[in-house]
Amino acid sequence: MRGWARAIDRMGKGAFADAIECSAQALDKQLAGSMPSLETLDRALAAEPTILDDWLAARGKRLVDQDATCDVDDMSLLIARVMVMIQEAEHPEGPGGRTIVPQEYLSGEKIMRDLHAVTGQWLERCSAIRRPREVA
Incomplete structure (x- = not known):
């Protein structure tokens, strides 16, 4: 209350x-x-x-405007984090050398799924822009 x-x-x-x-x-x-x-x-x-x-x-949630720009939703930041993760996974001194090993794939799964969701939203927006407008 x-x-x-x-x-x-x-x-x-x-x-x-x-x-x-x-x-x-x-x-x-x-x-x-x-x-x-x-x-x-x-x-x-x-x-x-x-x-x-x-x-x-208290439930780990928050309410934001539908079109709000949120720091955690920043696509540029997410892409930068993905790039760092890939660079670390492909680093010659990593567990598999330049070959990405299964544990590296699994540790990067969440961030890649987040990227997939964000790029999907981008593509949905593109589709909405291209969709012909209805004439009343």
Whole structure:
């Protein structure tokens, strides 16, 4: 409920209750642990974009805008990390010399899958751009 407290601190209790379309008594119940409806959560998120941050962080998640640019999603950084991984795997002083050995393939699997996902998104975007627009 830290997000709710943050919203109340920023907006005031009455204004926040109005924004989520509930009474002050209903807001008190929610602050005491009563589960708000999905509609109330949606209105709360519209009033205070960080409302779910603490709850999501406790689960290892975060909420970002669909078109947000995130440091962890930076394709250039990912490609650079892949290049370093490949250089290390092909280094003459590596486990297999210039030959990439199975444990190197397996240790690079996650980063290569991440790269595959990002390049797939790039190609999907290209397809969307090329897709003919419908005429209404």
